Amino acid sequence: MTDSAFATDAFIQSKITLWMRELGSVKRLAPKTLEAYGRDLSQFMSFLAGHLGGPVSLESLRDLRGADIRAFMARRREESLGSRSLARVLSALKSFFAFLEREGVLTTEALNAIRTPKIPRSLPKALTVIEARQTIEATDELEDRPWVAARDMAVISLCYGAGLRISEALALTKGDLESDVLRVTGKGGKVRMVPLIAPVRQAIDTYLSLSPFKLWAEDPLFRGVRGGVLSPRLIQLRMQQLRSALGLPPSATPHALRHSFATHLLGKGGDLRAIQELLGHASLSTTQIYTAVDTEHLLESYARAHPRG
Template sequence: MTAPEGLLLQWRDHLATNLRRSPHTVRAYMAAAKRLVNASGAQDWNALAALGARDLRGHLASRRSEGLSNASAACELSALKALLAFARTQTGSPDAPPPRLRGPRLKKGLPRPVTPDDAENLADGVAAMAREGWIGARDRAVLYLLYGAGLRIAEALSLTGADVPLGEVLVVTGKGRKQRQVPILPQVREAVAEYIAASPWPLDKAEPLFRGAKGGPLNPGMVQKAMARARKALGLPDTATPHALRHSFATHLLGEGADLRSLQELLGHASLGSTQIYTKVDANTLLETYRSAHPREAKD
């Protein structure tokens, strides 16, 4: 094993074990770290800890010349800053000032919600198009948790047998291991119960609730693929993703009069600023409805 390989393995173990980052985040951070290590020629933590803003700026400029977008550049910079912070802890200088480098300015786009009818049609569509009945019931239950309870897909797939049968309130562990209480509608409870009844796998309190075809933990990619097939069949845009169902949950609640603080708690947002984007979404939806329905606008 070469010295750079040892650095990368240590970084991966820190991300996965100490920080408990998701597999997706670990892969992304590892890829960014490998590119920087290879480009800089660093052989140990001291060499990495010595890298400064000029080094990162030059590295990112090279990446941008390869066609890296603003959003991807911002993500890569965040990953590299985390790597260099870890390098400083490994060299005994955790309090050393980090490289002062700002990421590219990002234009924040609005989430694209689906209508309540489309959300229900998508859930029914994935069930109807699945190759086995229990798989269809599984995917339908997952989508109901996203739209009916506002869960992130990772939160839904982290549920175990200990979480069922679902009651009127579910305790969800979200980002940063922060827990929140989420009301569960009867339709959501029914969808999950139907999946449990149809599943060929035993319900174990210590095992994932949602299983893959071979009995292992369900990969979120399988749900995304099932929804992609359903939205194509329904003629819905590519923006109709599993995460869009969570956006729809928030937008529709706001449209029915929910206040931002309550919505923040339901979504598990760390800051109110993350929730405030839905006020823009709701206004945007109302404007589109007005333009399509108003006689004068329709005439124009």
């Protein structure tokens, strides 16, 4: 039972349960996002119960003021919650109250007066083309078992050569491979088709030819040494070994390879909309950050190469 169950009356708790169900089955939020939203609302209700001196009721929410929400946000800020997390908290509260309005339960203006915390813009740390290529090519030098080396090379190749998140790569089944096109299930269960360039397809085929496990269409593509689903931690550890061997910065992670995929495509004149589709971004604004990354790399190269740089 969540903390909100003790901080709210039965009616409000029933609405929280229905809201969470809608987020999972209709809105199809990712499991971690769903968990975070539930936690955020639970903490708000617990704060409000203490703030008001009793369990939160429908009447309590009708009387909610902007000052109550600001007090909660200030408390979370005092607990060292960052701007990005605070923005998520506010998003969770708005989602819940929008749900109550759709249900015809109540309407409140309290949230309209709250500004979303300003989130500092952070640029992805992309590897250079040479660093990305060295990372893939050096994989088999760190592993004595050929099939394990081929497996890790295939996963890393998918992160850089197809722009997959590590979770997407490890969720692939053999049936997701369709000739030179890969069926990828991304965040929120959204499916996209990603073309496989020849080196990536070859890396996967090499792994499949060496794998000791017989794989059917519905089976996970990448296996651990005992036959279970491959843990992302093992690929992260492999990247850690590669960073040490190649002298790469700590920012060289599996996700950095995905960033590198987008940055290098854009640098070669790739269409931003096409890159959005390949990455599985719901919004073009998420993809547009790579225009800043590419400009940053261009300026760095100019400063290094120009005689007066």
